[in-house]
Amino acid sequence: MTERGLSGPRLVVAAAAGVMALVAAILSTPHPGESELRVTLRVTALVSATFFLAAFTASAWQRLRPTPTTRWLLRNRRYLGLSFAASHLVHGLAILALARRLPGGWGALPPTTLAGGGAGYAFIAAMAATSNDRAVAALGRWWHRLHTTGVYVLWFIFTFTYAGSAAVSPFHALLTAAFLAALGLRLAARSSARRSVAPSAPPEPPMRGAQSRDHGAG
Incomplete structure (x- = not known):
């Protein structure tokens, strides 16, 4: 990626x-139906996960391996983040x-899926709406709290979703590992930042004999 890129x-x-x-390519069949929609869900979820991980780890990568x-x-x-949204x-x-298209409509979906998805989209909407300098200035510390809470909620939803089928899908197992590694990267960067700002030990006082010599020399 270069300075002249997108x-x-x-x-x-x-x-x-x-x-x-x-999505248009997936749904371009003469009679797109449930199978095409499920492919659309998998593809858009993967694209979203890619953008999310890039935004989630950007600061950590810059601290640990600046390039x-x-x-x-x-x-x-x-x-x-807006591309993810x-x-x-x-x-x-x-x-x-x-x-x-499902026979039971929304009732066919597990309540946990509806609750988790609803919470996730609420955070996505709030974070996208406040991803501008004016919102940062207006919200102050609450902006940081909103976005920090939001990214970790979304991280959990992605990880929980992929981990749920990791045992039967090697690809989902790989994605689960990627999200866990991303969290580890952020924690490592945070640890590095704390070490860099830790106060240095105070200098040791000079030896008594040296103090006496200095005093005598004066």
């Missing part, structure tokens, strides 16, 4: 366009379309 709002536009192109790529990630962390909006629309 960045800022253009990144979000490109991400949204790319996701919609993928031009990590600088790009950190500088575009806000837009990676755009992708997951499409994912949510696919969920709505699938629920309409």
